Amino acid sequence: MSSRIAHYKRPENAIRIELNDILDIDIARGIARVEPRVTVGRLLDRLLPLGWTLPVVPELEDLTVGGLFLGYGVEVSSHRHGLFNDNVLACDVVLGDGRMVRASATERADLFRALPFSLGALGFVVALELRIVPAAPYVRLAYIPAHGFAETCRIFADEACRADAADFVEAIVFSPTESVVIAGRFDARAEAGRVHRANAWHAPWFAARSRKFVAAGGGEEWVPLDHFYRRHVRGIYWEAGLIVPFGNHPLFRFLLGWTMPPKIAFLKLTQGERIKRFYDEKHIVQDALVPLRELEATLAFLDADIEGYPLWLCPMRLDRTTPQGFVGPGLAADSSEMYVDVGVFVVPGPVRRGEGYSALDAVARLGRFLIAHRGYQAPYAVSMLDRDGFRRMFDCRLYDAVRERYGAAGAVMDVFDKLRRGAADGG
Numbered sequence: 146m147s148s149r150i151a152h153y154k155r156p157e158n159a160i161r162i163e164l165n166d167i168l169d170i171d172i173a174r175g176i177a178r179v180e181p182r183v184t185v186g187r188l189l190d191r192l193l194p195l196g197w198t199l200p201v202v203p204e205l206e207d208l209t210v211g212g213l214f215l216g217y218g219v220e221v222s223s224h225r226h227g228l229f230n231d232n233v234l235a236c237d238v239v240l241g242d243g244r245m246v247r248a249s250a251t252e253r254a255d256l257f258r259a260l261p262f263s264l265g266a267l268g269f270v271v272a273l274e275l276r277i278v279p280a281a282p283y284v285r286l287a288y289i290p291a292h293g294f295a296e297t298c299r300i301f302a303d304e305a306c307r308a309d310a311a312d313f314v315e316a317i318v319f320s321p322t323e324s325v326v327i328a329g330r331f332d333a334r335a336e337a338g339r340v341h342r343a344n345a346w347h348a349p350w351f352a353a354r355s356r357k358f359v360a361a362g363g364g365e366e367w368v369p370l371d372h373f374y375r376r377h378v379r380g381i382y383w384e385a386g387l388i389v390p391f392g393n394h395p396l397f398r399f400l401l402g403w404t405m406p407p408k409i410a411f412l413k414l415t416q417g418e419r420i421k422r423f424y425d426e427k428h429i430v431q432d433a434l435v436p437l438r439e440l441e442a443t444l445a446f447l448d449a450d451i452e453g454y455p456l457w458l459c460p461m462r463l464d465r466t467t468p469q470g471f472v473g474p475g476l477a478a479d480s481s482e483m484y485v486d487v488g489v490f491v492v493p494g495p496v497r498r499g500e501g502y503s504a505l506d507a508v509a510r511l512g513r514f515l516i517a518h519r520g521y522q523a524p525y526a527v528s529m530l531d532r533d534g535f536r537r538m539f540d541c542r543l544y545d546a547v548r549e550r551y552g553a554a555g556a557v558m559d560v561f562d563k564l565r566r567g568a569a570d571g572g
Contacts, residue, residue, distance in 0.1 A: 164211075164271060167191055176234060177275045181211025186375075193371055198280035200226035204377040210273055215265050217432070217523045219486045221315040221329070224305040224460035227481075230261035231464060232276045238268040241556030245271070255468055259547040262471035262524055262539065266560035267553045281331035283340075284313060284373040287365050288358035289326040291316075294448075297324040297458075298441045304328045305437070305460035306483060313373075316458035317352050321448055325355050335367035343368050343376040346403040350380030350393045352455060379405045383455055384490050387428070427496045429453065429489055429504045432523035433511060434461070436475065437483040439518045446514055447487070451507055452494025459486040471539045472521050486523070505529060512538070528564050535561050 165182035170191065177199075179188065185199075186206025192198050201220045203213060210229075212218075214236070218229025226232060235249035238256065248257035260267055289304070291297040297318060304314045304326055313329035343351050358364045368376065379385065385392050385406050392398075392405055429451060435443045437460070447456065463474050464481045474482030489511075495502035509529035515522055516538050522528060530538065548554050 241552035351376040435520040453491025457488030
């Protein structure tokens with residue numbers, strides 16, 4: 146699923162291990178025990194008929210729980226429940242010396258807190274225990290229009306931080322003057338005639354359809370929970386429009402909508418070198434994680450530097466932990482701080498206009514902006530940081546200590562060497 150082409154993952158370097166079983170669903174304890182290659186979609190298919198769900202359900206159903214724990218996982222409930230890794234209760238890890246150990250907040254807490262964002266650089270996770278919570282059959286969505294960055298940030302912050310915040314909050318920024326903030330609450334029943342099956346094969350792509358509520362002055366509807374979780378799947382947010390430009394046309398949706406979306410892993414496997422170069426040089430896929438107070442400045446920076454829309458906003462609570470891992474709230478914050486995931490999945494404006502423009506240079510500028518504004522770059526994406534920049538962006542103190550303490554150094558590839566540009570392009 147990563148937008149990077151990681152050549153260290155070539156088949157000749159791989160040991161094939163399945164590890165894709167759901168081992169146990171313990172309703173009484175509110176725990177699902179799974180192996181790391183279980184996908185979000187498969188786990189939802191098991192949990193939802195039981196009336197249960199995950200607190201944080203990333204939108205793309207092919208994401209694996211192991212990747213979300215060791216990399217990065219966020220969803221529009223993260224203002225209430227934190228990141229995906231905050232809802233992992235324990236895990237079993239094979240260390241660099243071959244031992245298998247259990248890690249949790251009370252057992253080897255140093256290892257447990259260092260694993261998120263480590264990309265497997267501390268050991269091989271073979272099982273995870275995930276928190277599960279009761280679900281409702283519907284989500285009641287309220288669409289709130291906003292005009293301008295300042296109004297968008299104000300409404301978005303109010304919806305995410307209020308004492309009675311909705312279960313789900315996101316925003317889609319369509320232009321500097323046009324946004325919609327979407328707040329959703331679990332609901333046991335839906336109002337007749339106002340149900341939208343957002344993931345139906347013939348349904349319009351969710352983001353594009355949401356734009357109509359800006360002109361309409363807002364609105365409300367109910368979405369079945371399984372459709373809500375998969376609302377961005379068919380359009381891959383809006384990226385599917387690059388692959389199938391006419392994919393959201395009503396005629397295509399009614400005749401061939403069942404073919405969407407194409408599998409991202411398959412597309413990467415079949416890409417030629419010219420297509421790979423285009424995506425690298427002319428296309429940006431990034432998640433910029435910034436403090437909520439820096440959101441308006443971030444939107445202004447992206448508008449001036451990239452000029453690409455839509456942008457996706459997802460509030461996320463970063464908690465202070467003991468010990469603290471790669472990411473956390475600022476020193477002035479108490480136990481937590483509200484951040485925002487700004488999803489940048491776009492072809493930049495200068496590229497669309499045919500101007501000379503390097504997306505890689507833009508990613509480098511974005512990295513410098515994030516460091517200056519206490520932000521982070523999601524580790525799945527292409528990174529132009531050097532080792533010093535990576536260590537200024539992320540707090541590596543716990544990682545360094547754990548890597549030595551548990552025998553990963555010299556046995557498992559370092560996290561920066563997995564992320565760095567050379568590792569992605571084979572250099």
